[in-house]
Amino acid sequence: MGGRAESSGDPSSVIAALVGVGGPFELVEESVLGVVMPVMRDRRRAVAELLEASVRWGERDYLVTADRRISFAEHANSVAALSVALRDEFGVGKGDRVAIYAANTPEWVIAFWATQVLGAITVCMNGWWVAREAAFGIEHSRPAVVIADAERAAVLADAGTGVRVLTMAEDLPAIFARNTGVRLPHTEIDEDDPAAIVYASGTSGRPKGALHSQRNILAVADYHRFNDAALAAFTGQPYDPVAPSPLRYLLTSPLFHIASLHNLVVPRLVTGSAVVMYQGKFGVAPVLRLIERERVTNWGAVPAMAARLTEYGDFDDYDLSSLNAFALASAPSSIPFKERLRERVPFARAALVDSYGLTECSTAVAVATPAELEQFPGTLGRPIIGVSLEIRDPEGNPVPDGDEGEVCVRSPYVMLGYWDDQAATDASITPERWLRTGDFGILENGMLRLVGRRSDLILRGGENVYPTEIEQCLDEHPDVLECVVIGTPHEDLGEEVSAVVVVRPGSAVTAEQLRDHVSERLSYFKVPSRWRFTEELLPRNATGKLIRRGITV
Template sequence: MATPATDMQSRIADIIGRLTGPGGRFEIAAEDVLGARIPVIRHRGRRVGDLLTASRVWGDRDYLVTTDRRISFAEHLDTVAALAVALRDRYGVHKGNRVAILAANSPEWVMAFWATQSLGAITVGMNSWWVAREIDYGLQHSRPSVLIVDEKRARLLDELDTTGITVLTTENDLPRLVTEYSGAELPQPEVDEDDPSVILYTSGTSGRPKGALHSQRNLLAVVDYFRFGDAFAAEMSGHNYDDSQPVPLRCLLTSPLFHIASLHNLVVPRLATGSALVLNQGAFDIETVLRLIERERITNWGAVPTMAGRLLEYDGAENFDLSSLTAFALASAPSSIAFKDRLRERFPFARDALVDSYGLTECSTAIAVATPADLNRSPGTLGRPILTVNLEIRDPEGVQVPDGTEGEVCVRSPFVMLGYWDDEAATAAAITPDRWLRTGDYGIVEGGELRLTGRRSDLILRGGENVYPTEIEQCLDEHPDIAECAVLGIPHSDLGQEVAAVVVVAPDSTVTEEQLTEFARERLSYFKVPTHWRITTESLPRNATGKLARRAISF
């Protein structure tokens, strides 16, 4: 006799089979992608800009909402068309040119992104927490023809050479251009699905941020993944999925727009599905977020564990109506089993809505997702690979290992980036000739489910931000009193990890922790600045080849 569990598994398998099998809306077929045969959605879009044209059908529905603004799909489209034509006709932006955005989250950030996409240009999402030195590197590396900034970041440009770059502010220049070009028709240039679309920066093990270059295909594959999820949810609830009708979700956006969590996995797919995005602006404040959830009847929230930790710490959360939340995802950083248990115990919505996932900037979206049922059955799992993702665990020689054996997580899918912008060596090291991405993370697959056993060897995960020690060490090495140094991640109850530094100085040095902090603060984003220091005159431990023995360093 079939059990309820097997009946449910059979139903799930039947729905997935109908949606992804021959003739299904999300039929999967193997096709050539950049020289490799990989599974893709057969009936798919080819140009990100086409999503804009199609969005007019959503009319007066909310697309972008803030605490004090409400922008419909129609208003958004008209604004984007005007801005796109202004960028093209006034500033010469065309297919393949870079337009960089350096600003805090705002509707203007989103509109600038879409205007760039409608031209077939490449949006460069620059980290809004960067200091002047880091901004200079990003500009020299990506070489944008236009830089869109908010006034706060514009002040950081005074000490930089921006010759040849048109600088436009979100507060003044963008509204002026939109008014001047009001009524313009949306551009529709010819674009191939493997043409570049976006550059997002991710910290690099070599010390410099690397620009993950995403294609039109990458972003559109994310759209189809979300559409598939919406279709699956509709079928599970007994409804037929119709993608000509809007999906009535209201999604809270709390991560920076220069992250895939917000840009690729909210801004892009939810334009396509007619769903609302509610933007939290400014520093993360849990009371403001709770008010938005209650006022806007938020249905979906993807939070980094640090944000969820703020939720747990806030005494007044029970005073807000959070009953609208039906999807609550943890992403961008690992979270413990005990942490998830505390969320479920405290908040009723988390008991049936909490999901966990594993992904990388280089992969555009999640690689694997653990559903609430997965987490209840197997705490600590990161679930199964998502639609069209092939995942293998491989040994150091690149050979797949048996289930239950630890190795490097490698993935191949239509979500994998084209490569690293202007960095052939890093691209070759990360992506094999047959398009497998070496993640640098280590894990085990058992029963089809992934568990991570170790993050990238040196990576520090601070509040959802990736911090690589090498970049900080190279910065500290510039200090005249420092002979050598090592940067480590140490546990932190709220942030997951924070940055600590061991610095070796000469016996007669009088440098202080305060002076080192100020030195680092002038050169690095705040989240990279060490908060703990150990100043010593003893040399750091090294192995037989002279390489730093990082694991032998204690703090």
């Protein structure tokens, strides 16, 4: 079919052996929410089953930080202690929400698994939210309890939400101590029950909560298991699905993102791999020291981090020989940037991988291998296993190969919908379970290339920023008559947030004053870094809608 690619049609004999009849990752056609699509025959039905099975890895490292080392056994014991407390002391049960509001820490991971054991829904609150944003997240998701670090617990107190809070520094250690040795609770959970709410910025100015199912998260874990098996087969290495993996993965992105949670923390519990968690503000030297000390083998970084690497010249000071897989994720990057990265960063030369994905899809939609990036600059690769991808015209019809259109995706990875927002769900997911991404691209020889993103979306260093939210915030300032927020190119971040402000006559407001105004209300990454002031009204069409195209800072 024109404009359509099926990942399961890969002619490679290796892939065929893995996904074909009798293969360890055999694909079969089954109904998912009323629509038939390819899924793996042998799969688990509840995320909690992964935790129960992980105890077999025993004293192997699961979570490692600069100063802590937590084994699979210790992790499972802590999860059991916290889940029992949530159930018995806070009344948390199946379908209830438990929010996590914290920086990256092992307790974040423990809280996630404790929620899953109870069949509750993990609410992944953005750790960079300020009080007003956090208050919205609480009001929107209505959690029974929030598990927070000290800094975010103070933010919640300032926001006056009234929600019950468990602190990671004081409450959780006490729970672990008094519930030592308790057994993991068991809850009957269905495959398409909800598991997590992950917030993505919304075009209406409010974040939207992508509701992921048990199936979504489990399918992502199986996708990564398949990748491990395929890599072993391609390189002639042995692969034993019941043996722990020797790979060690560096985690540098926030845990409230799918890149770290769905695609790292969860699958590595399944494979018995270590997750080496970097904490604090990103710095090249401490990251390289951690890679050297922990013999990290795999790292997925956002382009903003990779840009910092290109400016660093002391790679020879570290033994980085263990690192043999390096991927870009979460934000687009240019062809010249990738070339500069391969030129200046030793471990990126032969290992660089790029991908296209979004929160609503739980994982990557398409992945480009090092060879594909070299042969087809600008490509984002082929759809991953289990993904059906079509390029469609405005009427929803597939277009021929080589024609531009909207990227539409159907797979077991696609979210259930948006939490408490049926209108947004209906606008994004068709009755046939096709997700309309809002991104525009072209399929050529089965590979995806993007030609444009969601019309207004700004991608700043891996964070999705929608202008409407910032514009609404600026509109609250008495000296602002009207404004428009746009993304402008930035070498390190991909894009930076820029604002054009029409000030009221006679106003002497400064960029610093407006920057402070926004900083008090929104996360730092949403604060415009470039400003242009004018007294000329912004261009609008006949219906009064703002014409963004052509506006510059």
